[in-house]
Amino acid sequence: MKNYLEELIKIIPKENKGYNYISTIDISIPISVCKINAIKRKETGLQLLEEIIMKLIGNEVNTIVELSQILGVSEEIIEETIGILNVRNCVIVTAGNCILSSKGENVLKTLKETKLEQEIIEPIYINLLTGEIYTDKYNNQTDKYIKKDNVLNGRIKIDLDYINGRFGEVKDIFDIQQKTFGANKLSSVNLYKIESIDENKIQYINVLSYLYKNKTGEEIEIISPNSIIERIQSEIFEQMINQYKFKYIFKNRNINEIISDNELEDKHNYNNDNIKLLIRKYNKANKDEKQIIEEQFYKIYKQNRCLLDNEVGLMINELSAQVKEIKIYINKLSDILFDDEYILPLSKSIKKGAKVIIYYNYENNLEKTLLSSKRSFPEINNISIIQEETKFKNLVANFDNIYEINTEYYDVKVFGNKYITKSISNIVNI
16 A cells, blocks of 8 residues: 555656646657768877888888898888888888888878778767757657657758758767777877768657646646756647647647636545645655654545546556456547556456456447457456447446546647646545
């Protein structure tokens, strides 16, 4: 039982003064995964033996035998070093004689060799909304989005002109990678030119976010633990209104009774002031005080009351684990079969031997719905599914005729003449 209180504290949205919590959504931000094809300028200092050999050749000591005798180094080592300098176009070997090339003469003046080399910089991640360029992947960045309708449209076109406009940032990444993987004491490397950029795929940063509505107006605020949401709020609202994003959340017309802010607060605060007070105390309490608060909490948490925001799934899981029979009453069947808050704990109960019955009013394509849902949850095969003519306005879950969770649905009007559905769930002792 202790886990219930701790889990509840984790999932209830934070209070946002002047606003009512409405819903939780996942927002997916597109990230371009790129590879940059570049050219680097590499300055390499000469090895001591290379430097001495080139200086002697410049002073007309031209044969391997002479060089070996003067330096006291075997001819094999001299020959190998000459071969390296020849490959680098610093020394030319002709008819057994060695002479400096024009490049070799220049290298000898600075004792450094400069050359251009191909370089690949990857992975490069580019946020297609904010333009942030980075190489360390975020923890919540994946190849998959949560829901297609929640993927924001990118506003940045990735091409060579764009990436050259961010040359300084790419150079910073290049420098870090060179220090980590490519540096040595005898060379210095600089990013010389970006030749092209390949966009390999799109990934997504999936951000859990909370929708709040102003208590005195129609303004919406989105709050998230991830600060990126605050930076792109105006972009989210623009896409919601003009590009029809989140259309399953922000609807053009109401489908439920419209509720005012005062009515919403009254319903949501029904008989749960003591629960809220205990939670506030628990967050500030020491170990001994927490034990006392827990005892008080578990005496009242199943009394008739409105469940807190996001609590319904937790309570369903709690009650489902303790009963032998669960009865569900719902208007549209798929609304329960594809709702993880319900179907996951119901599946667990079935495995423990509980009997589950779902009474519903209608389903557009019953065969397809059952086939799809059973693919994800085979336990649905063991659920008795019965169609009823009696209309079910609310979603009701009955647990052994001891408790019921009654969920009502209302629509809240927000800016842009949109409507958001707000669910309010009550636990009832029968």
